[in-house]
Amino acid sequence: MKKIEAIIQPHKLDEVKEALKGIGVxxxxxxxxxxxxxxxGHKEVYRGMEYEVDLLPKVxxxxxxxxxxxxxxxxxxxxxxxxxxxxDGKIFVxxxxxxxxxRNGETGEAAL
Amino acid sequence: xxxNSRRGVKGPxxxxxxxxxxxxxxxxxxxxxxxxxxxxxxxxAKSAQSAGDNAWMLTSAxxxxxxxxxxxxxxxxxxxxxxxVLSTMMHSFIMMALITVIWATYxxxxxxxxxxxxxxxxxxxxxxxxGSAPNPDYGATVPHQTYxxxxxxxxxxxxxxxxxxxxxxxxxxxxxxxxxxxATLVYxxxxxxxxxxxxxxxxxxxxxxxxxxFAGGTVVHITSGVSALVCALYLGxxxxxxxxxxxxxxxxxxxxGACLLWVGWFGFNAGSAVAASGLATSAFVATHFGAxxxxxxxxxxxxxxHGRPSMLGAISGAVAGLVAITPASGFVxxxxxxxxxxxxxxxxxxxxxxxxxxxxYDDTLDAFGVHGAGGTLGALLTGVxxxxxxxxxxxxxxxxxxxxxxxxGNPGQIINQGAGVAIAWVLAIVGTLIIxxxxxxxxxxxxxxxxxxxxxxxxxxxxxxxSLES
Numbered sequence: 001m002k003k004i005e006a007i008i009q010p011h012k013l014d015e016v017k018e019a020l021k022g023i024g025v026x027x028x029x030x031x032x033x034x035x036x037x038x039x040x041g042h043k044e045v046y047r048g049m050e051y052e053v054d055l056l057p058k059v060x061x062x063x064x065x066x067x068x069x070x071x072x073x074x075x076x077x078x079x080x081x082x083x084x085x086x087x088d089g090k091i092f093v094x095x096x097x098x099x100x101x102x103r104n105g106e107t108g109e110a111a112l
Numbered sequence: 113x114x115x116n117s118r119r120g121v122k123g124p125x126x127x128x129x130x131x132x133x134x135x136x137x138x139x140x141x142x143x144x145x146x147x148x149x150x151x152x153x154x155x156x157a158k159s160a161q162s163a164g165d166n167a168w169m170l171t172s173a174x175x176x177x178x179x180x181x182x183x184x185x186x187x188x189x190x191x192x193x194x195x196x197v198l199s200t201m202m203h204s205f206i207m208m209a210l211i212t213v214i215w216a217t218y219x220x221x222x223x224x225x226x227x228x229x230x231x232x233x234x235x236x237x238x239x240x241x242x243g244s245a246p247n248p249d250y251g252a253t254v255p256h257q258t259y260x261x262x263x264x265x266x267x268x269x270x271x272x273x274x275x276x277x278x279x280x281x282x283x284x285x286x287x288x289x290x291x292x293x294x295a296t297l298v299y300x301x302x303x304x305x306x307x308x309x310x311x312x313x314x315x316x317x318x319x320x321x322x323x324x325x326f327a328g329g330t331v332v333h334i335t336s337g338v339s340a341l342v343c344a345l346y347l348g349x350x351x352x353x354x355x356x357x358x359x360x361x362x363x364x365x366x367x368x369g370a371c372l373l374w375v376g377w378f379g380f381n382a383g384s385a386v387a388a389s390g391l392a393t394s395a396f397v398a399t400h401f402g403a404x405x406x407x408x409x410x411x412x413x414x415x416x417x418h419g420r421p422s423m424l425g426a427i428s429g430a431v432a433g434l435v436a437i438t439p440a441s442g443f444v445x446x447x448x449x450x451x452x453x454x455x456x457x458x459x460x461x462x463x464x465x466x467x468x469x470x471x472x473y474d475d476t477l478d479a480f481g482v483h484g485a486g487g488t489l490g491a492l493l494t495g496v497x498x499x500x501x502x503x504x505x506x507x508x509x510x511x512x513x514x515x516x517x518x519x520x521g522n523p524g525q526i527i528n529q530g531a532g533v534a535i536a537w538v539l540a541i542v543g544t545l546i547i548x549x550x551x552x553x554x555x556x557x558x559x560x561x562x563x564x565x566x567x568x569x570x571x572x573x574x575x576x577x578x579s580l581e582s
Contacts, residue, residue, distance in 0.1 A: 045418045048465030051357050
């Protein structure tokens with residue numbers, strides 16, 4: 001099993017959800033986060049006080065999938081989240097040791 | 113007679129003739145019945161005027177209260193960080209209770225009783241003798257009690273304005289004690305000097321240095337703004353200022369608050385005519401024009417300097433204009449009101465951006481930059497633009513209108529305005545310094561370091577403005 005953690009532009013969330021649903025992935029967890037990579041922030045001015053805002057709002061999508069579908073899902077996700085500009089985000093992939101469905105105790109890929 | 117007037121055009125002429133005949137016969141035979149009727153008509157006219165004036169003055173009193181809560185509470189509340197929103201709103205709201213009790217007990221008497229040129233006497237202690245009969249010195253057509261409650265609302269908002277300077281770091285108990293002492297030692301004397309009978313600066317009731325302050329440029333805005341600067345300097349900077357970001361947490365709240373201030377200000381300035389009169393209308397118009405021009409002045413200055421016109425700049429400009437037009441509102445024509453407003457917008461913008469950063473003081477919400485600077489500018493420009501074409505209440509013994517400001521050919525008035533400004537500054541600086549020292553020694557002024565970091569909402573009040581869990 002693999003865990004995908006994708007940091008994407010907030011306005012791309014709906015497209016990503018639709019694309020994943022289109023290939024049968026319907027379980028995911030969404031968090032509103034702030035961060036930045038190479039993208040520069042912006043400047044805000046309040047009564048002459050300047051603030052550099054470099055941590056920008058992003059959305060983190062987390063999903064755990066079977067090893068076999070890793071390439072397919074990361075490609076679909078990246079395709080849906082891409083605008084081609086700096087700030088589109090990143091995808092990280094982790095190994096997952098175990099999973100359990102709390103309701104009935106199923107484990108492994110059956111729990112996904 | 114009525115039988116002859118078959119054609120409408122003849123009606124008015126015949127009416128006039130009839131009226132003449134009636135008055136001739138009244139002079140010829142003044143029967144007690146006619147006299148009684150005339151007296152009754154006179155009384156009815158006075159009663160109608162009194163009812164109109166009182167309705168406007170009670171409405172104005174409510175409008176001025178609305179400026180403190182919710183107006184100022186929202187305006188200031190939105191400008192602080194999220195962890196201090198309730199404590200900042202509390203600073204405004206608690207004045208509505210605290211000052212009211214002081215006012216009823218001794219405040220009104222010290223401000224408006226007859227006493228020395230500097231402070232009122234004690235004849236209105238516990239509002240003794242302040243009832244439904246008018247006090248001709250302050251408002252001949254409204255109950256004395258109406259005048260009392262109207263003036264209370266000014267006493268409420270003035271210390272609330274100072275809270276912009278000490279927000280986010282003062283202890284609640286120290287704020288309350290400071291406010292009681294400040295109202296007593298700075299506000300009541302200043303209000304007496306400018307508006308109280310026999311006050312030193314009172315232009316219509318026997319002051320030695322007649323100063324024009326229609327609605328409180330010196331009494332409200334200079335005293336609060338200058339005291340705010342003293343508070344900011346005495347308390348010192350907030351922890352982390354200016355290194356840590358301290359952005360306004362909700363400009364939405366501030367915009368709503370500023371709009372309520374703008375509306376409430378009609379009660380503040382037009383109500384200061386103490387009648388539903390033409391002068392009230394003139395002050396209403398000047399107030400609105402001042403706010404509009406100042407909004408544009410601040411916005412344009414900011415646009416030039418920072419490249420973008422901001423919402424915060426627009427509302428700050430509006431408030432600066434309302435402040436500056438306050439002393440002038442019952443004295444100036446509409447076009448000078450635009451000039452005063454525009455000047456205030458630009459000057460106050462420079463105060464809170466260039467001057468504040470040059471000197472490095474932490475006036476949290478710019479109470480000094482807006483109220484101190486805008487109030488001073490407005491008080492001085494009142495001496496330039498005041499005209500008897502707007503305010504005809506100043507006459508010589510022969511009944512001839514006296515020239516008011518520079519535009520009327522009375523340049524000396526600018527010196528009187530300067531004297532009023534100087535007295536307000538000195539009283540605010542000296543009074544506030546002494547009070548801060550006393551409160552600091554007695555109970556300490558600042559919140560603890562951990563309490564300030566945690567936010568005053570939790571450390572002072574044990575609650576949060578925004579609870580995401582519930």
